[in-house]
Amino acid sequence: MHRHELSDREWDLLAPLIPRAVTGRPRVDDRQVINGMIYKIRTGLPWRDLPDRYGPWQTVYTRFRRYALSGVFAQALQQIQAKADSAGDIDWLVQIDSTIVRAHQHAAATGRKGGGVSDEPDDHTLGRSHGGLTSKIHLACDGRGRPLALLVTAGQRHDGIYAQPLLECIRVPRLGPGRPRCRPDHVIADKACSSRAFRAYLRKRGIGHTIPEKADQQRHRHNRGRQGGRPPAFDRPIYRRRNVVERCFNRLKGFRGIATRYDKTATSYEAAVSLASFLLWARSV
Incomplete structure (x- = not known):
């Protein structure tokens, strides 16, 4: 196993979730291709510069784009969350925050005005x-610093606007019968x-919260x-745990x-963040 590649345990978690073709000619080994995707995300190198051991770069890129x-990677992230939840391994003290990501000049050359497609924002x-073209990752993580939900937006978008949509993206499926779990214990x-x-939205859903005024x-x-009413309740010892989401961002940004x-499209970049989030979960369960 080379550096930045899946361990046997990580591959065992991901392999059942990879779609397989039932017809057609034999294709490049799935594990080899996924390792190429991870190597690209971890190092940030161009697709054309992938080492030969991962096969033709066109194959790796085409399959990544298809997934x-x-x-595929968002579904894989939900499945590994479901396994952790069934084992009682998720801490539902949820923290939310965002981080700015600079866009490389290769990502900025998108012809952004017009020409959008149905599954891609214009x-x-x-x-x-202030730093030029940027994106922003809005993240909700559990009490152990593992991503539960994420949104990718333009860099100038305000955190407060996407706080509610971000929480509504939390959907941890049940392995057995029952609806997905969507409500944290505390935010x-x-x-x-x-x-x-x-x-008011949090109170309506019965979610406790610690947010400074x-x-x-x-x-x-x-x-x-x-x-003016009473000041909102604020538990300072609980708020000190907000550093967990910062540490989660730190681990995600270990992927260059x-x-x-570097991705031109929002779909590809969000898939890369989902794959990196899956790896954070796979290394903690």
Whole structure:
């Protein structure tokens, strides 16, 4: 086994989830191709520069693109979460946050104006930021720092806008009968998510939350006197655990293809993040 390749245990977890062709000529070994994808994401090198041991780079790229469009890696991520949940291995103290990712010049050459397709946003989730073209990864992780749900947006999008959609992306299937688990026990977030609408959404779903209040919200409440109401509850010891999501980002950005976006399309980049998230789970269960 070469560096950055799947161990036997990781392959045993992923192999049943890879679609297999029932007709046609024999194809390049699945494990060899998946190892090529992981090597590319881990190192950030161009597809054309893949080592020969992974087979033709066109084969690796074509299969990666096919899996990205069909959501194979997102489904694999859900399946490994389901196994962990059935074993009681998920800590439902959920933390949410986001991180900015710089877009390489190769990712920026997308012809972003017009020409979008049905499964790809028109802007390819590339947006203008202080550092140029960027994307943003919005992430919800469990109490052990493993991704539960993710969204990729343009870099200038505000965290508060996507806090609710991000939580609604959490769907951990059951291995037996029953609906997927969608509701955390508790949510930790930073001040960017400290809106009355988001707090009301959490209360409506019966989700406890620890979110610090913004200074301007505090002043507004004080200025209203008794009509301002009580300050929202804030548990400082629980909030100290928010560093777990930062450590999760740190591990994800150990993949150079995640820390810098080289993919032109949002579909391919999100599939790469899902594959890296799967590997974080596979190495912890």
